[in-house]
Amino acid sequence: MSNVNxxxxxxxxxxxSKEEPTVGAKSIFVDANRKxxxxxxxxxxxxxxxxxxxxxxxxLALMALLIDIxxxxxxxxxxxxxxxxxxxxxxxxxxxxxxxxxxxMLAIMAPLSFxxxxxxxxxxxxxxxxxxxxxxxxxxxxxLAGVPSIVxxxxxxxxxxRELHLGRxxxxxxxxxxxxxxxxxxVSAQEAIRAxxxxxxxxxxxxxxxxxQTVSRSVLPSSISGILTGVILAMSxxxxxxxxxxMIGALTFVAFLPNGxxxxxxxxxIQIYNWVSRPQxxxxxxxxxxxxxLLVTLLIMNFSAILLRNKYNxxx
Amino acid sequence: MQTTMTSLIExxxxxxxxxxxxxxxxxxxxxxxxxxxxxxxxSGCGKSTLLRTLNRMNDMIPGTRxxxxxxxSGTDIYSGSVDVETLRKKVxxxxxxxxxxxxxxxxxIAYGPRLHGIRDRKTLDEIVETSLRxxxxxEEVKDYLKRSAFSLSGGQQQRLCIARALAVNPDILxxxxxxxxxxxISTLKIEELVQELKNRYTIVMVTHNMHQAARVSNQTVxxxxxxxxxxxxxxxxxxxPSDQRTEDYISGRFG
Numbered sequence: 001m002s003n004v005n006x007x008x009x010x011x012x013x014x015x016x017s018k019e020e021p022t023v024g025a026k027s028i029f030v031d032a033n034r035k036x037x038x039x040x041x042x043x044x045x046x047x048x049x050x051x052x053x054x055x056x057x058x059x060l061a062l063m064a065l066l067i068d069i070x071x072x073x074x075x076x077x078x079x080x081x082x083x084x085x086x087x088x089x090x091x092x093x094x095x096x097x098x099x100x101x102x103x104x105m106l107a108i109m110a111p112l113s114f115x116x117x118x119x120x121x122x123x124x125x126x127x128x129x130x131x132x133x134x135x136x137x138x139x140x141x142x143x144l145a146g147v148p149s150i151v152x153x154x155x156x157x158x159x160x161x162r163e164l165h166l167g168r169x170x171x172x173x174x175x176x177x178x179x180x181x182x183x184x185x186x187v188s189a190q191e192a193i194r195a196x197x198x199x200x201x202x203x204x205x206x207x208x209x210x211x212x213q214t215v216s217r218s219v220l221p222s223s224i225s226g227i228l229t230g231v232i233l234a235m236s237x238x239x240x241x242x243x244x245x246x247m248i249g250a251l252t253f254v255a256f257l258p259n260g261x262x263x264x265x266x267x268x269x270i271q272i273y274n275w276v277s278r279p280q281x282x283x284x285x286x287x288x289x290x291x292x293x294l295l296v297t298l299l300i301m302n303f304s305a306i307l308l309r310n311k312y313n314x315x316x
Numbered sequence: 317m318q319t320t321m322t323s324l325i326e327x328x329x330x331x332x333x334x335x336x337x338x339x340x341x342x343x344x345x346x347x348x349x350x351x352x353x354x355x356x357x358x359s360g361c362g363k364s365t366l367l368r369t370l371n372r373m374n375d376m377i378p379g380t381r382x383x384x385x386x387x388x389s390g391t392d393i394y395s396g397s398v399d400v401e402t403l404r405k406k407v408x409x410x411x412x413x414x415x416x417x418x419x420x421x422x423x424x425i426a427y428g429p430r431l432h433g434i435r436d437r438k439t440l441d442e443i444v445e446t447s448l449r450x451x452x453x454x455e456e457v458k459d460y461l462k463r464s465a466f467s468l469s470g471g472q473q474q475r476l477c478i479a480r481a482l483a484v485n486p487d488i489l490x491x492x493x494x495x496x497x498x499x500x501i502s503t504l505k506i507e508e509l510v511q512e513l514k515n516r517y518t519i520v521m522v523t524h525n526m527h528q529a530a531r532v533s534n535q536t537v538x539x540x541x542x543x544x545x546x547x548x549x550x551x552x553x554x555x556x557p558s559d560q561r562t563e564d565y566i567s568g569r570f571g
Contacts, residue, residue: 130378199415203477206371207428207484208405217427222418 069295073288081289085255086271090282095290097254098271101170102239102297104258105267108174109181109238114231116178117185121227124186125193126215145183152180153247161248168249171261176244181234188230192223229305236301240294242269268294324349324488324518325370330384332365334377339365341542343384347535352510352519354529354550357539358570363522366539367490370520371407372400388488405432408481412493414473416465416480421448421457424465424476428484443483450516451479452509471502475509482517489513491521495528507532526566530554538562 084094120141128134156176166172196219204214220227245267252274254266268290275287323346332340340362347353355363368374369386372393386393393403405428416424425444434440444461448454453475457468465476474494481489491510495503510519510532523529529536529550536550538559546553546562557563564570 197415199411199413200417202373202409202411203415203417203480204427204431205376206373206404206409206411207431207480208401208403209431210401213431217431218417 069288069291072285073290073292076285076289077292081286081293086253086274087255090278090280090286093275093283093286095268095271095293097257098266098268098290099293100257101250101254101265102267104170104261104265105174105177106235106239108171108261109177110231110235112174113178113181113185113234117182117231117234118189118227120182120186121189121193122215122220125190126211126219141183141186145187148243149180149241150243150247152176153244155179156244156248167262168251168264169262170258170265172248173245173250173265173267174261176248177238177241180241180244181238184234184237185231188233189223189227192226192230193219195226196222225308225311229308232301232305232308236298236305239267239297239301240269242267242273245270246273268297322349323347324389325520326385326387327366328385328387330366330369330382330386332362332369332374332383333379333381335379339542340369343542343544345537345544345547347518347520349518350514350516351534352514352521352532353535353537354533355520355522355537355539356524356526356529357545357565359524361539362542363537363539364492365542367492367520367522370488370490371404371409373404373409375400405484406486407488407490408484408486409490409492410474410477410481410494413497414470414477416468416473416476419465420462421465421468421476422461424480425483428480432484447479447483448476450482450513451475452505452512453479469502471498471505474498474502474506478506478509478513482513486517488518488520491519493522493524496524503528526554538565540565 080092081094082099083096084092085097086095087093124134124138128137153176156172156179160166160172160175161168166175200218200222201214204218209217249264250270251264251266252270254264258265272287272290272294275283275290278284325347327343327345327347330340330343331338343362343366355367357363365374369382370388370393374380374382382394388403388407391398417427419427422444425447426440429440429443434443445454445458448457453472456472457463457476460467465473468476474497478489478494495506498506507528510521513519514534521529521533533550535548536553537547538545538553538557538561540561546557546559548558553562554566557566
């Protein structure tokens with residue numbers, strides 16, 4: 001009995017739902033709550049405005065900064081800026097020692113951090129067993145990438161300047177900066193290596209390749225542009241760093257070129273910092289000119305990183 | 317069963333575990349030389365797993381454990397004295413998706429020989445040509461050897477991968493659903509190619525496609541849940557299976 005009832009109920013339900021769509025189709029437009037729709041539109045519009053303002057503030061602040069610096073400093077971007085050493089007289093001062101110091105540091109730091117960083121990334125991605133220890137190391141590296149740079153300065157001061165007796169030298173500075181950028185390089189190189197499809201490794205192993213043959217002939221060629229992109233970005237971060245070098249005692253006034261890795265040194269951002277802290281207007285102009293040089297350097301480095309990345313994307 | 321043929325691969329009471337999962341259960345078979353053996357069965361039945369034990373590609377999956385014995389021309393390939401790189405040189409593999417290296421056609425073929433120490437340009441040139449001819453790709457690509465392998469169509473890429481496997485001079489060629497990513501015409505070309513290759517190589521292929529097994533293979537093995545249900549001459553297995561489950565599978569009642 002009850003079974004039949006249920007069946008009957010179902011039938012009436014089916015009939016109802018068959019009729020409803022025609023009624024509903026009209027009501028969608030007729031009965032819509034106009035007020036509610038208007039409110040939603042207004043919220044949409046307001047938020048759109050809010051986001052536009054947020055974007056504009058960022059862009060405008062940056063533009064203002066750039067315009068201010070360029071208008072202050074462009075007149076001082078002259079050959080003297082590159083050829084002269086710092087001087088007490090603003091009219092004669094240049095940043096030759098700072099530019100050369102930055103380049104020397106880059107020359108030591110780039111190969112060192114490349115070898116250590118890429119080596120660590122290869123080990124972690126290709127060789128290390130995926131166990132607890134590896135995960136802890138991984139977590140540590142990611143955390144280290146976010147540690148404030150001054151902390152690396154303290155480490156460099158203790159380890160390189162004092163314990164290893166390297167003094168306030170170019171070498172101490174380069175080593176400290178290497179430690180600073182290592183986590184960034186390791187993480188980005190790991191990502192580049194991980195992006196190489198497993199099928200490409202399998203193809204290599206199936207032909208009888210050893211681990212290292214697979215890494216060196218298949219994995220690295222496929223990921224090298226991605227790795228280099230990360231290295232360049234890390235280098236451009238290092239070039240702009242001041243705090244750790246101030247900490248290990250890079251000088252602010254260097255009127256000579258470093259002769260070797262054990263000499264004292266200065267770098268571009270420190271020279272700029274030094275000029276900015278002078279009260280005279282002419283030194284402010286010099287600082288602005290220094291910033292222009294630093295910015296152009298950074299732009300060139302980031303642009304080459306973008307070029308490399310595009311080349312990489314084309315390959316895949 | 318194969319009285320006329322000598323068996324090249326002998327599998328004896330093989331058990332394989334992925335962690336606690338028992339993926340292959342007590343598998344025993346003899347795979348004859350210079351013939352095509354097809355592994356069929358539904359997904360997850362262990363056919364690809366067994367194929368990958370033959371060149372020890374399973375070694376790289378953590379948690380894999382193996383019991384039993386696989387010997388190739390009389391040598392236990394899981395014994396300590398066997399060098400896995402040498403084994404893989406002798407047992408080539410073609411994968412489901414064409415997986416050429418992002419290199420030129422020439423460098424793809426030369427990759428294997430270079431791994432094993434061949435540097436001489438002339439020797440490499442010869443190997444590249446013979447391998448491409450064996451894979452019936454030479455006529456199509458001989459003028460474009462410097463072009464990227466990615467400029468080839470999917471079917472051509474798969475034949476390139478076959479040529480690449482042949483370039484290290486293997487005895488056995490494993491094909492892991494090598495045509496499942498290809499269109500029917502490319503599939504047909506590969507099937508024709510495989511027919512030719514069996515005169516020189518022992519071929520073991522995994523296929524999802526029963527009709528393909530029936531078309532190209534000499535022996536067929538039917539797997540179910542990690543066990544070998546039936547192993548026979550292809551003609552016999554498809555026309556007159558001795559196990560009910562085989563009949564159900566080949567008549568499309570499941571899988």
